[in-house]
Amino acid sequence: xxxxxWVGLAALVGTIAxxxxxxxxxxxxxxxxxxxxxxxxxxxxxxxxxxTVGAPVSDMRAKLGNDxxxxxxxxxxxxxPDGTIIARLAWKQTTSEENNRALGPAAEKxxxxxxxxxxxxxxxxxxSALNVxxxxxxxxxxxxxxxxxxxxxxxxxxxxxxxxxxxxACHSPAKDRDFVFTRYSR
Amino acid sequence: xxxxxWVGLAALVGTIAxxxxxxxxxxxxxxxxxxxxxxxxxxxxxxxxxxTVGAPVSDMRAKLGNDxxxxxxxxxxxxxPDGTIIARLAWKQTTSEENNRALGPAAEKxxxxxxxxxxxxxxxxxxSALNVxxxxxxxxxxxxxxxxxxxxxxxxxxxxxxxxxxxxACHSPAKDRDFVFTRYSR
Numbered sequence: 387x388x389x390x391x392w393v394g395l396a397a398l399v400g401t402i403a404x405x406x407x408x409x410x411x412x413x414x415x416x417x418x419x420x421x422x423x424x425x426x427x428x429x430x431x432x433x434x435x436x437x438t439v440g441a442p443v444s445d446m447r448a449k450l451g452n453d454x455x456x457x458x459x460x461x462x463x464x465x466x467p468d469g470t471i472i473a474r475l476a477w478k479q480t481t482s483e484e485n486n487r488a489l490g491p492a493a494e495k496x497x498x499x500x501x502x503x504x505x506x507x508x509x510x511x512x513x514s515a516l517n518v519x520x521x522x523x524x525x526x527x528x529x530x531x532x533x534x535x536x537x538x539x540x541x542x543x544x545x546x547x548x549x550x551x552x553x554x555a556c557h558s559p560a561k562d563r564d565f566v567f568t569r570y571s572r
Numbered sequence: 573x574x575x576x577x578w579v580g581l582a583a584l585v586g587t588i589a590x591x592x593x594x595x596x597x598x599x600x601x602x603x604x605x606x607x608x609x610x611x612x613x614x615x616x617x618x619x620x621x622x623x624t625v626g627a628p629v630s631d632m633r634a635k636l637g638n639d640x641x642x643x644x645x646x647x648x649x650x651x652x653p654d655g656t657i658i659a660r661l662a663w664k665q666t667t668s669e670e671n672n673r674a675l676g677p678a679a680e681k682x683x684x685x686x687x688x689x690x691x692x693x694x695x696x697x698x699x700s701a702l703n704v705x706x707x708x709x710x711x712x713x714x715x716x717x718x719x720x721x722x723x724x725x726x727x728x729x730x731x732x733x734x735x736x737x738x739x740x741a742c743h744s745p746a747k748d749r750d751f752v753f754t755r756y757s758r
Contacts (some may be wrong), residue, residue: 429758430642432616436632436663438624439675440694442683446622448634456616477622477757485753488745489625497628508626512757559674567671571663571698572615 417544419551420535422522424542425452428473432456435571438510444479446512449568454523459570465533466564470523480513481506517545521566532557532565603730605737606721608708610728611638614659618642621757624696630665632698635754640709645756651719652750656709666699667692703731707752718743718751 412423431450438446451459454469486506493502517540525533536553538545557565598609617636624632637645640655672692679688703726711719722739724731743751 430618433619433634433636433661435698436622436634437668437671437697438632438665438695440691442687443691446624448619448622450619475619475757479624482623482753484745485623488742488753492742501628505626505629509624511623511755512621515758556674556678559670567668567674569697571661572701 414539414542415544417537417539417550418547420522420528420531420537422520422535422537422544424518424539425471425473425520425522428452428471428518428520429475431473433571434459434472435568437568438479445476445516446479446510447474447476449474464564465525466523466566468523468525468533470521472521472566472568474519476516476518477512478514478516479510481509482511485509485511532561534565600728601730603723603725603736604733606708606714606717606723608706608721608723608730610704610725611657611659611706611708614638614657614704614706615661617659619757620645620658621754623754624665631662631702632665632696633660633662635660650750651711652709652752654709654711654719656707658707658752658754660705662702662704663698664700664702665696667695668697671695671697718747720751 411426413426414424416423428450431452434449434451434455436446436448450473452469452471454467455472457463458466458470486509489506489509490502493505496502497505517538519539520537522528522535522537523533524535528535531554534554534557536550538549554565557567560567597612599612600610602609614636617638620635620637620641622632622634636659638655638657640653641658643649644652644656672695675692675695676688679691682688683691703724705725706723708714708721708723709719710721714721717740720740720743722736724735740751743753746753
């Protein structure tokens with residue numbers, strides 16, 4: 387239950403998770419409920435936007451989109467067309483000692499020692515990879531969940547049914563934007 | 573001077589800024605010193621990684637790479653081959669009331685009201701776009717700066733010479749990784 391609640395929480399901020407559309411190549415095992423497989427090549431998709439969730443989740447996120455998604459985001463097309471896939475990657479927030487050493491002197495010159503310390507303590511790079519989530523649009527197949535199928539993979543392994551059951555409810559507040567919280571960042 | 577110091581500081585954390593290589597299409601006006609132009613289509617490049625710098629910079633950053641860069645990052649190739657271009661996009665950290673309203677109930681269930689408040693206060697999405705920076709590898713053309721040319725554009729307009737003079741010095745601590753701080757996030 388604890389895990390399920392966290393997943394629902396994580397899924398909510400920013401983006402979500404979905405399977406590969408009929409048109410796209412996919413890899414590996416399918417998720418429960420939505421039957422989503424890892425879309426091939428998603429790691430090369432363009433960036434939609436970035437986000438972060440505070441402690442104790444303490445992650446850094448990037449949302450990537452396939453061609454259909456990118457066109458729709460950029461044109462402001464709503465609802466998203468069938469074939470849209472949005473990927474949410476996430477990593478643990480990590481302090482880079484190396485970056486902070488290099489950044490320190492300039493920060494101190496500007497802010498003094500205390501100010502620099504504050505800035506550095508809030509500066510993060512992406513650490514270890516967390517799960518990957520997808521939203522896949524197929525208005526017929528997923529008619530009962532707003533036209534979206536949701537997926538989550540941990541090291542390529544699909545999340546279980548209990549996890550995936552939390553996705554749609556959390557996305558409902560974004561109904562007027564076709565259940566997608568993320569906005570495109572130019 | 574104040575602006576220059578900030579730029580140096582901002583450039584330091586994560587990635588940097590560079591012009592288009594001889595092989596790539598470019599747009600608009602060239603930067604001083606390095607003669608770098610905005611690489612055409614950089615906004616569609618794949619993601620290398622993400623990062624954030626604390627207050628008062630309070631930004632969220634994404635590093636994107638052209639094909640040469642992505643191959644080198646993924647293979648761990650050092651030094652980066654000529655033709656490598658790394659883009660650093662940045663946005664102001666912004667609180668999404670909409671996300672937080674949706675995230676709130678699950679956060680409260682897990683963390684209680686105080687814990688949820690803390691999590692939400694540290695949760696950000698990308699707000700207004702800040703400048704865009706590039707690092708372009710050309711070992712002959714930029715031999716005096718480690719083989720890298722640096723660039724920064726504000727709304728498409730190249731930064732001035734004083735700004736660009738700060739780039740290389742700040743990257744020197746990363747000399748053993750060919751002056752690149754950013755690491756690839758799988």
